Structure formats: C-alpha cells, structure tokens
Amino acid sequence: xxTTRPYPPGDRRPEPxxxxxxxxRGAPVTGVPEGGVPVTGTxxxxxxxxxxxxxxxxLDFEGESGVVPLARDFTRQALYAWGWLPAAxxxxxxxxxxxxxxxxxxxxxxxxxxxxxxxxxxTCDNKVIRVEVSDKGTGQPAPRxxxxxxxxxGHGMFIVQRLCLDWGVVRTPGVSGKRVWAELGAPA
Numbered sequence: 001x002x003t004t005r006p007y008p009p010g011d012r013r014p015e016p017x018x019x020x021x022x023x024x025r026g027a028p029v030t031g032v033p034e035g036g037v038p039v040t041g042t043x044x045x046x047x048x049x050x051x052x053x054x055x056x057x058x059l060d061f062e063g064e065s066g067v068v069p070l071a072r073d074f075t076r077q078a079l080y081a082w083g084w085l086p087a088a089x090x091x092x093x094x095x096x097x098x099x100x101x102x103x104x105x106x107x108x109x110x111x112x113x114x115x116x117x118x119x120x121x122x123t124c125d126n127k128v129i130r131v132e133v134s135d136k137g138t139g140q141p142a143p144r145x146x147x148x149x150x151x152x153x154g155h156g157m158f159i160v161q162r163l164c165l166d167w168g169v170v171r172t173p174g175v176s177g178k179r180v181w182a183e184l185g186a187p188a
Contacts (some may be wrong), residue, residue: 071107091187105156110135136177
C-alpha cells in the first residue's frame, strides 16, 4: 500500500485483501476501510459502532446516477445520526457544511478525472470525520499551483486542502484505482 504520506492518520496496517461490501442498497456490508476498523451494517446507511468507538457508513455507487447529490444526502443523514446536525451554533453548522463540501469535491473529482467513484466510506469518532472515495483512476489529485482564485475550475483539491486537517491518496499494489481520503475536525 502506498500513499502520498507515509500512512494516513490512524492507518498502521494494510487493508486485508478481499475487504468489500455488498453491491445492493440495504444488503449487509462487512469490510475494513482504510482506518482498519471492521464494518458491519447495511449499505443504505446502516452503521455499527466498532470496538474503537468509531461509527462507519459505506455508500456503493455501482449503477447509480446523480452521485454527487446522492453522496451529499447520504453524508447529511450520517451527520444527523452522529449528532453533527441539527447544528446548535454557527461553528457547528459551518463544520457540517465543510464536511458536505469536501464530500462534493471528492466525488466530483472522481467523476471528472477517474471514470466516477466506486464507493465512499465515512467514519466518525466524535472528534474527526474521515471521508474516503475510491475510484479506478490512475491520476494523482493535487491542488492547482499556483492557485488563481479568479480562474474558473480547478479549485476542488485546494478547497479540500484548506478545509481539512489532512488528506491523501492511498493505492494498493496490484489493484487498479485509488482511495482519496480527507479528515475534518469537529467544532470545539
């Protein structure tokens, strides 16, 4: 497994081979996202609390259209379930909107540059939300440099970089594609 950094935060071991989920909504899901925590639940948004106290949700994009709004709706439901919404303060509202914007940017990038997303994992441990979007693309996402605020397009990874605690790309040797991950902190 390789990444743009030595390893994503919380990822100290490679993903077991064959870790996957069901392809139909509502079907049982088991697997291990990049954070290394086993998942059980349903692909339509069900989640399970892991032994590490994390909650994880998975969305499979196979056969879906309108994947960006689908991903945002899926994420919004998770934010409600995890208590990030409804937001009681402006800071909490801003944090939830940042998560939704990052989801939009990562899924849009997969659509524009990588033949579309395969699946999305969202992990919450009350302090940090981690979003992972997998695709079959070979490209390497990076913020456009130099960043030109007045120029249309090309701002996605710059936005992700500015809003997130950290982000990166994970590739598994012998497997096509990649996972782009980003982590955002909860409001104080």
